[in-house]
Amino acid sequence: MAKVGVSRATGHSGGRMMIKCEHPQHKTKPKYICKESDGCSERKNPGVQDEWMENGDVSLYDDTRAGVLMVFFRELKAADAGTYRCGVNVSHYTESFTELQLDVEDDFSMIIIICVCVSLLLIGGFTLTVCKLRHMRRGRTSTSNKRTKNIISSCADSRRDSLTDPGSAQINSHDELPTIPSDELLYASVSFQKHEESLSEASVTVSKNELYSDYATVSRRMRLN
Template sequence: MMPPVVRHEGESAEIICSYDSIYKSKPKSLCKGTCSTRDRSPLSETVREENETKTGRLTLNDDITAGVFTGTITGLTAEDAGKYWCAVTLETELNYLYTHLIVIMNEELNLTKYEGDDVSIQCKHHDEDQKIFCKAHETSMCVKDGVSLETIRDDRFSFSDEASTGVFTVKITDLREEDSGIYWCGAHVTTKVHLNISKDFSVIIIISVCVILLLIAGFTLTVCKLRHKRQGETHTQLPTIPSDELLYAAVSFQKHEESLSEATVRFSEEEVYTTVIYHTGLN
């Protein structure tokens, strides 16, 4: 098996096949899916005395000096993804190697969820080959490490495969902040998934409002208690006379009962007693 070839949709892919020098004069072919002497439908096959053969978007070039023939596919689509065979035709059999062409779709999936939520991710596949669901910066890391559905061991992950629709679904429950990142899912056709896990701000807002209300209630209760205490102290105090205040009292004695007018005129002739009391404080 040769290393996988990973390319994006619309790009070109080169499938490089090496062979021994003893096969330099033998016909070479590039097959997709299956490649055998009985069941073989090569995408392209080299023609003797010609170094290059072109069939549609596929060009096959044979460099006999380097002992390498290369299949180049332009304008990659999802249908181009799959398993490819590099075959050398012998008298009665084929000598071949195989590789995987993985096409990354340009349309990416962006998902934003909150901590504690669940998420279902749908991944496309067109064959029965190993399905991939991997968290990594590059899809080649997933293929290289052989990370697949079967290798994930986490109770929060579950998988369901609907072969008839060409879709398998990955469900993650009880999402956590560390689940954020880039995921790759599919098979030979791979989709890039951006999963962003955020904190639930609605819960934070509710908690903050409750705390503020509690603080306001506590402050109001404290103020009311202080006012009630001050009013109680005021009622228990007796009236007091300010210190250093002068009190005056005047007493007039009249010897004769006369009219008011006469008494008024002769007021100065009567005896008048005045008392002045000076208070320095209340005992």
């Protein structure tokens, strides 16, 4: 049994990992992997070549074209850490292998990073919400103040107009008042003289809207109040 090389790999607990054990000088020879720290009591090999096969908690692929045994850990555990032997059976009596040191680290740093990222997202979301609420409140306050200013300005304009032209209101209100009868001319007396050509008795007809008479002239005398 001959050791032809030493390599090292590091993985994280709960993660996946691919290990390649290269034997280019023995491409078609059957290959295996075992945990040397356990005395290689259990050898894992694909059993077939050029196909993926599952063996326990790993998947194996013996690539005869490249002379490589690929070992895929689907989920690393702390117990997977240790020294491995990636071997190839050269003959019934001879083996060749590469020593592999596999380290599995607990991913406390990743948990911390995730926690920090989540905390930052929460803080950012809270800050954004507060800023949005403040902006909405300022918008409502600005709208309310603008409406109040418009109302005050309108009232001031109306008051300014009434002070600038006070006579307009008086004239308008005066126009709507009823006519005082005493403002018109009143006649104290009316004298009638008969027209010479009239053949009938003289008559005077007074109606609401007109005055008709058979007399030739009507003399008016004004009465002053």
